[in-house]
Amino acid sequence: MRSLVISDIHSNLAALQAVLADAPSFDEVWCLGDVVGYGPDPNECTETVKELSPRCVAGNHDWAAINKLDISDFNPDAMRACLWTRERLSAANWQFLADLGECLIEQGFTIVHGSPRYPIWEYISHPYSAEQNFSYFSTPYCLVGHTHVPLMFRQQTGTQDVEVVVPSIGEPIVLTEGRWIINPGSVGQPRDGDPRASYMLLDIEACTVEYRRVPYDIEVTQRKMKECGLPYRLAMRLTFGW
Ligand code: ZN
Numbered sequence: 620m621r622s623l624v625i626s627d628i629h630s631n632l633a634a635l636q637a638v639l640a641d642a643p644s645f646d647e648v649w650c651l652g653d654v655v656g657y658g659p660d661p662n663e664c665t666e667t668v669k670e671l672s673p674r675c676v677a678g679n680h681d682w683a684a685i686n687k688l689d690i691s692d693f694n695p696d697a698m699r700a701c702l703w704t705r706e707r708l709s710a711a712n713w714q715f716l717a718d719l720g721e722c723l724i725e726q727g728f729t730i731v732h733g734s735p736r737y738p739i740w741e742y743i744s745h746p747y748s749a750e751q752n753f754s755y756f757s758t759p760y761c762l763v764g765h766t767h768v769p770l771m772f773r774q775q776t777g778t779q780d781v782e783v784v785v786p787s788i789g790e791p792i793v794l795t796e797g798r799w800i801i802n803p804g805s806v807g808q809p810r811d812g813d814p815r816a817s818y819m820l821l822d823i824e825a826c827t828v829e830y831r832r833v834p835y836d837i838e839v840t841q842r843k844m845k846e847c848g849l850p851y852r853l854a855m856r857l858t859f860g861w
Pocket residue numbers: 627629653678680765766767
């Protein structure tokens with residue numbers, strides 16, 4: 620079975636559509652949250668995810684958009700985009716986001732947005748935070764998003780040590796022994812210096828992941844953001860993948 624793993628779409632429909640057009644055949648879609656926030660297409664992205672998959676967890680921006688999370692420590696741009704999103708979400712899409720759980724377990728994979736310890740908020744961007752999180756899930760593998768940076772952490776059997784594995788693009792990586800925390804990167808707002816949409820394919824039987832990047836029409840999203848009055852800085856960062 621092959622799963623398409625997507626995360627941090629952030630209301631960027633052009634990026635999501637490019638991923639769906641680029642992805643080779645898959646059986647299921649697993650979504651790691653932050654369907655909305657920042658971008659111009661919250662309803663369209665939520666509806667697309669709803670149609671694609673019942674396997675989606677909540678991200679901090681999803682909860683923020685439906686007023687389930689205090690946004691007082693969001694930066695000013697994120698807060699503006701959040702309030703804009705909140706006013707525009709349809710009732711059905713609001714309910715879809717409200718119904719998302721914090722954690723799913725599928726075929727040996729724990730699925731969360733941030734981390735298994737604090738699914739909504741914690742960032743796993745460093746081996747130290749990864750190391751602390753390995754005891755918070757019991758499956759061999761954990762999928763996380765939230766940092767918008769494609770990255771893998773491996774803990775070898777019989778040790779606490781964690782190694783960082785920077786994934787190469789377009790070739791299957793075998794999940795060899797040990798336990799893994801795996802981040803597919805972001806569809807709609809990459810932050811690793813590569814503006815292309817990032818996603819991952821998982822082959823459960825072969826026990827491999829394949830990281831993929833696909834260019835999309837960034838200007839389409841930026842033009843919509845301008846028309847919507849969304850913050851300039853949020854639009855500009857898409858050009859640079861930052
Ligand atoms: Zn995010």
